Amino acid sequence: xxxxxxxxxxxxxxxxxxxxxxxxxxxxxxxxxxxxxxxxxxxxxxxxxxxxxxxxxxxxxxxxxxxxxxxxxxxxxxxxxxxxxxxxxxxxxxxxxxxxxxxxxxxxxxxxxxxxxxxxxxxxxxxxxxxxxxxxxxxxxxxxxxxxxxxxxxxxxxxxxxxxxxxxxxxxxxxxxxxxxxxxxxxxxxxxxxxxxxxxxxxxxxxxxxxxxxxxxxxxxxxxxxxxxxxxxxxxxxxxxxxxxxxxxxxxxxxxxxxxxxxxxxxxxxxxxxxxxxxxxxxxxxxxxxxxxxxxxxxxxxxxxxxxxxxxxxxxxxxxxxxxxxxxxxxxxxxxxxxxxxxxxxxxxxxxxxxxxxxxx
Amino acid sequence: xxxxxxxxxxxxxxxxxxxxxxxxxxxxxxxxxxxxxxxxxxxxxxxxxxxxxxxxxxxxxxxxxxxxxxxxxxxxxxxxxxxxxxxxxxxxxxxxxxxxxxxxxxxxxxxxxxxxxxxxxxxxxxxxxxxxxxxxxxxxxxxxxxxxxxxxxxxxxxxxxxxxxxxxxxxxxxxxxxxxxxxxxxxxxxxxxxxxxxxxxxxxxxxxxxxxxxxxxxxxxxxxxxxxxxxxxxxxxxxxxxxxxxxxxxxxxxxxxxxxxxxxxxxxxxxxxxxxxxxxxxxxxxxxxxxxxxxxxxxxxxxxxxxxxxxxxxxxxxxxxxxxxxxxxxxxxxxxxxxxxxxxxxxxxxxxxxxxxxxxx
Numbered sequence: 001x002x003x004x005x006x007x008x009x010x011x012x013x014x015x016x017x018x019x020x021x022x023x024x025x026x027x028x029x030x031x032x033x034x035x036x037x038x039x040x041x042x043x044x045x046x047x048x049x050x051x052x053x054x055x056x057x058x059x060x061x062x063x064x065x066x067x068x069x070x071x072x073x074x075x076x077x078x079x080x081x082x083x084x085x086x087x088x089x090x091x092x093x094x095x096x097x098x099x100x101x102x103x104x105x106x107x108x109x110x111x112x113x114x115x116x117x118x119x120x121x122x123x124x125x126x127x128x129x130x131x132x133x134x135x136x137x138x139x140x141x142x143x144x145x146x147x148x149x150x151x152x153x154x155x156x157x158x159x160x161x162x163x164x165x166x167x168x169x170x171x172x173x174x175x176x177x178x179x180x181x182x183x184x185x186x187x188x189x190x191x192x193x194x195x196x197x198x199x200x201x202x203x204x205x206x207x208x209x210x211x212x213x214x215x216x217x218x219x220x221x222x223x224x225x226x227x228x229x230x231x232x233x234x235x236x237x238x239x240x241x242x243x244x245x246x247x248x249x250x251x252x253x254x255x256x257x258x259x260x261x262x263x264x265x266x267x268x269x270x271x272x273x274x275x276x277x278x279x280x281x282x283x284x285x286x287x288x289x290x291x292x293x294x295x296x297x298x299x300x301x302x303x304x305x306x307x308x309x310x311x312x313x314x315x316x317x318x319x320x321x322x323x324x325x326x327x328x329x330x331x332x333x334x335x336x337x338x339x340x341x342x343x344x345x346x347x348x349x350x351x352x353x354x355x356x357x358x359x360x361x
Numbered sequence: 362x363x364x365x366x367x368x369x370x371x372x373x374x375x376x377x378x379x380x381x382x383x384x385x386x387x388x389x390x391x392x393x394x395x396x397x398x399x400x401x402x403x404x405x406x407x408x409x410x411x412x413x414x415x416x417x418x419x420x421x422x423x424x425x426x427x428x429x430x431x432x433x434x435x436x437x438x439x440x441x442x443x444x445x446x447x448x449x450x451x452x453x454x455x456x457x458x459x460x461x462x463x464x465x466x467x468x469x470x471x472x473x474x475x476x477x478x479x480x481x482x483x484x485x486x487x488x489x490x491x492x493x494x495x496x497x498x499x500x501x502x503x504x505x506x507x508x509x510x511x512x513x514x515x516x517x518x519x520x521x522x523x524x525x526x527x528x529x530x531x532x533x534x535x536x537x538x539x540x541x542x543x544x545x546x547x548x549x550x551x552x553x554x555x556x557x558x559x560x561x562x563x564x565x566x567x568x569x570x571x572x573x574x575x576x577x578x579x580x581x582x583x584x585x586x587x588x589x590x591x592x593x594x595x596x597x598x599x600x601x602x603x604x605x606x607x608x609x610x611x612x613x614x615x616x617x618x619x620x621x622x623x624x625x626x627x628x629x630x631x632x633x634x635x636x637x638x639x640x641x642x643x644x645x646x647x648x649x650x651x652x653x654x655x656x657x658x659x660x661x662x663x664x665x666x667x668x669x670x671x672x673x674x675x676x677x678x679x680x681x682x683x684x685x686x687x688x689x690x691x692x693x694x695x696x697x698x699x700x701x702x703x704x705x706x707x708x709x710x711x712x713x714x715x716x717x718x719x720x721x722x
Contacts, residue, residue: 302656302663310483319678
C-alpha cells in the first residue's frame with residue numbers, strides 16, 4: 001500500500017520541508033528540490049551561485065583552496081540538503097538564473113515571464129536547489145557556475161537583472177538595497193541626516209538617497225574613518241553630501257561632538273552602515289530628541305542599542321535594518337543611473353575585468 | 362608645583378570618569394563619587410539599592426547567601442569603583458533616595474526640589490555612588506538598605522515616587538515603563554494590535570495602553586503561553602484585550618495562523634514582550650505589510666529580526682525597544698490608576714506583605 005501525502009502549497013514554502021517536519025524552510029535540514037513548480041512557486045534554471053562570503057571562505061579553507069574540491073563540496077551539500085545551506089556557518093548566498101516555469105496561481109499576479117533573467121534576493125539557506133553538475137568555481141569571488149535549478153516561494157524576493165548595468169554591479173547593490181530604500185522613506189525635506197560609514201557600499205547609496213530627499217534646504221553629513229581613501233574622494237565628487245567628517249565611529253563622544261559642530265541640534269535621521277561593533281552609542285548620541293536611528297549594520301547589538309539610549313536618556317526611535325522594502329532593488333539600480341560617478345566607482349570595484357559596454361554612460 | 366585639572370561638567374557625566382580616561386561613565390572602571398553637585402548634577406541621599414537580579418544572584422552565590430557577606434561585598438565594589446557595577450555580570454540596578462542638592466545650572470530647569478523622594482531610572486553601572494555603611498540586605502528581593510549618596514547626571518533619568526502607589530509596585534512598573542509609553546505612541550484608533558507575552562508585567566501595561574488607544578473600533582489580541590495562569594485571568598477581567606490566544610511564541614506558523622484567524626489582515630502593530638529567544642519570526646509573521654513590530658524583549662536577536670523579515674519578504678518597520686520615552690514613568694503609573702484590577706494584581710505580586718493603604722482603591 002502506498003501513501004500519498006498531499007501538502008498544501010504555503011506562501012512561505014513549508015510544503016517543501018522534508019525534515020524535520022514542522023520546520024520552516026530556513027531551519028529545515030532537508031528540502032524537496034523537485035523541479036516542478038507548485039501553483040505558487042517560480043522554478044528557475046540556475047547559471048551562477050553567489051556563495052555567501054563567510055560560507056565560501058569556510059568551504060575554500062576546508063578544501064585547501066582547490067576549485068574542483070570546492071565544486072564537489074557544494075555538490076555534496078546540495079545533494080544532502082536540497083539547498084546550499086552551509087551547516088558550519090549557517091549561511092547561504094543567492095543565485096542568478098532564468099525563469100523556467102511560474103506556478104498557475106502566481107502567473108497573473110507578478111510582472112515576470114518565463115525566459116527572463118533574475119537574481120534571487122532571498123538566502124540560499126531557504127531556497128530549494130538541485131545541482132546537476134558544477135561547471136566552474138571562481139575562487140577569488142566565491143561564484144560557482146552550475147547546471148541546475150532552484151525554486152522561489154510566493155514570499156521569496158527576486159529582481160530582474162537590468163540590461164544597462166553589469167551583472168556583478170547589480171548583484172553588489174542588490175545585496176544592500178534595503179538601506180537606500182529605507183533612507184528614501186525616512187529622510188524628509190529640510191532635515192539633517194548623518195550617514196555613519198558613508199564611504200561603504202550601503203553608505204554611498206544611502207547618502208545619495210538622503211541628499212535627494214532632504215534637498216538644498218537639508219544637510220547630509222557623511223562620517224568616514226579615513227579621508228584619504230578612494231571612496232572618500234567619490235563621496236566628495238558625487239555631490240551627495242554637504243559635509244564629510246573623519247571620525248572613529250566607536251568613539252561616541254568624539255563622533256557626536258563632530259556632528260554637533262556642524263548640526264547644533266543634531267540629526268533627524270542617523271543611518272548606521274558600518275560593519276564594526278560598538279557604534280550603537282555613537283549613533284544614538286548623534287540623534288536629536290525624537291529623531292530616528294536606522295541600524296543597517298549587521299554588527300548591531302540589540303541590547304547595546306536598547307540600554308544605550310536609556311542610559312543617556314535619549315527619546316529616539318531605533319529601527320532594525322530590514323533587508324527588504326517594496327521596490328528596493330529598483331531604487332538601488334536607479335541610484336546608480338542617477339549618479340554616474342558612483343556607478344563608475346562600483347563598476348571599477350565589482351566588475352573590473354568586464355567590458356565597459358554596460359558601464360555608466 | 363601642584364596641577365589642578367578642571368574638568369568641564371558634561372551632560373553625560375564624563376567629568377566624573379577617573380579611569381580609564383576618555384571612557385564613558387558606563388565603560389569606566391572607576392568614577393569620582395564625591396558628594397558635591399557639579400552645576401548640572403543632582404546629589405541624593407540613598408536609602409535603598411535595588412541590585413539587578415543577575416548581579417544579585419552572582420553576589421549571593423559568591424557569598425553563600427549570607428546577608429552580611431553580601432553587604433560587605435557591595436561595600437567593597439563601591440569603594441573600589443565608585444559605583445555598584447558588578448564586574449562579573451556587568452550589570453547594576455537602580456536606587457531610591459531623597460534629593461539633597463541640585464546643581465545651580467539645573468535647578469530652574471527641572472521640576473524637582475531638595476527633599477523629594479525619587480527613584481533613579483538609569484543603571485547603577487553609570488551612577489557615581491558612595492556607601493558609608495550597609496544597614497540591611499534582603500536576600501529574597503535583592504534590596505540593600507544603605508547610608509550613602511549617589512549622583513545623577515544631567516542626562517540621567519529619574520522619577521518622583523508616587524504617594525498613592527506602593528514603592529515596590531512603582532519600582533516594578535518603572536522597570537518596564539518604556540513599553541506602555543511606546544505602545545501609546547504607536548497604536549492608532551481602529552487598529553489591530555497583537556501583544557506577545559500579554560500576561561507579563563510589560564505585556565499587561567502594553568495591552569492596557571493599546572486598548573485605550575485603538576478604542577472600540579480597534580482590536581487588541583493578547584498572546585499568552587498558558588490560559589490557566591493567574592495572570593491570564595487578570596488579562597480577561599481587566600477588559601484590556603478583545604481576544605486571548607494561547608500559543609507558543611516560538612512556533613512562528615502556529616502563532617501567526619492563530620492571529621490570522623482573528624485578524625485576517627494581520628496586525629498593524631505587534632508588541633513583543635516575551636523574555637524567551639526565537640520569537641522574532643513569529644512576531645514578523647503576525648504583522649501586516651507596512652506594519653510595525655516593537656521588540657521590547659531583551660532576548661531579541663538583531664540579526665534574527667533583520668534576516669527574518671527579508672527571508673519572508675515582509676516590508677515592515679521593526680523597532681528596538683527603548684527603555685526611555687518622555688513621560689514614561691508617569692504613563693506607567695497612570696496605567697495602574699486607570700486599571701484597579703491590574704494595580705491590585707501588581708500589589709499582590711510585588712508588595713504582598715505591605716499594608717494595603719497604598720493599594721488600589
